[in-house]
Amino acid sequence: MHHSGPAGSNSPSSSPDRLRGKVALVTGASSGIGEAAAKALAAQGANVVLTARRQSELDRVAAQIGDAGGTAIAVCADVQVDEDLWEAVHTCEEHFGGLDIAFNNAGGSGTHAPVEEVTPQAWRADLDLLLTSVFLSMRREIPAMLRRSGGVIINNCSTLSLVGSAGGISSYVAAKHGLLGLTRAAALELAPRNLRVNAIAPGVVDTPMSRSGFASYEGLEAELRAAHPIGRIAAPEEPASLVAYLAGEEAGFITGAVLAVDGGWTAR
Numbered sequence: 001m002h003h004s005g006p007a008g009s010n011s012p013s014s015s016p017d018r019l020r021g022k023v024a025l026v027t028g029a030s031s032g033i034g035e036a037a038a039k040a041l042a043a044q045g046a047n048v049v050l051t052a053r054r055q056s057e058l059d060r061v062a063a064q065i066g067d068a069g070g071t072a073i074a075v076c077a078d079v080q081v082d083e084d085l086w087e088a089v090h091t092c093e094e095h096f097g098g099l100d101i102a103f104n105n106a107g108g109s110g111t112h113a114p115v116e117e118v119t120p121q122a123w124r125a126d127l128d129l130l131l132t133s134v135f136l137s138m139r140r141e142i143p144a145m146l147r148r149s150g151g152v153i154i155n156n157c158s159t160l161s162l163v164g165s166a167g168g169i170s171s172y173v174a175a176k177h178g179l180l181g182l183t184r185a186a187a188l189e190l191a192p193r194n195l196r197v198n199a200i201a202p203g204v205v206d207t208p209m210s211r212s213g214f215a216s217y218e219g220l221e222a223e224l225r226a227a228h229p230i231g232r233i234a235a236p237e238e239p240a241s242l243v244a245y246l247a248g249e250e251a252g253f254i255t256g257a258v259l260a261v262d263g264g265w266t267a268r
Contacts, residue, residue, distance in 0.1 A: 018248050020045035023096040025088060027079050027137060028106030030057035032207030033156060036240035037103050042070030044244055047096045051077040051088045052106065079106040079133035085140040092144065099144040101247045104134045105156040109209060110172035112216075123171050130175035135182060142186075142195065150194030154246050155183045156239075157199040159262045180258055187256030196255040198246050202239040203228050203262030229264030 024041045028034035030052035042048045042065045050072055052058050058074035065072040075091050077084035092099040110126040111118050134155055145151030160173045161180035180199055187197040204210055204224045210233070214221040225232055239261045245251055246259070260266050 016043060016045055018044040019101070019244070022046045022100040022247070023092050023098055024048045024101035024103065024247065025051070025092055025099060025141065026103045026105060027051050027077075027088075027133075028156075029061055029074075030054045032209060033202065033205055033236050033239050033243075034103070034105040035061050036236035037105065037243040038072065039065060039068070039070070040237070040240045040244040041101065041103075041247060042072055043068065044248070046101060046247070048072040049088060049092045049095070050074045051079070051084075053078050079104075079137055080128055082136055082140075085137055089140045089144050093147075098148040099141060100148060100151045102137065102141040102145075102151070102153045103156070103243050103247075104137045104141075104153065106133060106137075107156065109213060110169055110175070112168050114168050115170045118171055126171035127175050127178070130172060131178045131182070134179055138182075138186060138197075142190070145195050146193060151196075152247050152251075153186070153195070153197045154243050155179055155197070155199045157183065157201050157258060159201045159203050159260060159265050161199065161201055161258065162260065162266050183258070184256050191255055196246075196252070198251075198254055198256070199258040200239055200242055200246070201258050201260045201262060201266070202234060203260075203265045204233040205236055205239060206233050207236055227265065228262065229267065232263065234261060234263065 024046040026034050026038040026048060029038045029050035038048050038050050038061060050058050050061055055076040062072040062074040073095055075088050077088045089099060107130050111122040157180050158176045161176040165173055183197055183199040190197060242259060242261055
């Protein structure tokens, strides 16, 4: 592998050719971490298929990637719908010849209520949105990657896959812990087949979803900033750069790992 000079804009981990010829699928790519990751993968040469439920936002991200010299196709898809996931993976194969990288990022904030007040219906809906959706995605992604003799799956697990929260978000925490278990089990199954599966565990990130949460009560944003030992929340580009790193060959010995991008949150 060509290494061009010291770390910085020309370091191998940010080279525009690092992922050249690779095909990446990013779910929840219309905003936040998904948008930033799609742009990071495209900037390193990957052909990217973007999915989310909001076509207009997806089209904006695809256009911005194109303007920056990258290649992206937008496919409106709901990760809770198997046919939509089939279509997204089929697009990767049809347009770009296969699938090498998947960032399963789509999700939501789930129900806010104490455990005993969460309805069975809300609980099931949250697990569908946050956990089953990634299982459904992986079920479609894995066979396509194996047709290419391997690949990389990265699941967005949140720090709440590693620690709990007293914030009345039990279904979210349970789903994210479950997602970490799914990541580890799949990593072990697929390790002999040249397919790596990892999780990133971001702390609070400055995204539209987080900002709508901050609006729920005065002082929440300041409280969350203070909860990170580093004293701030993350920019979406920070977890996104880790996704791009994990997607490349330098990360070839990393599988079954959960990597915290959390300003020290889980070190306490």
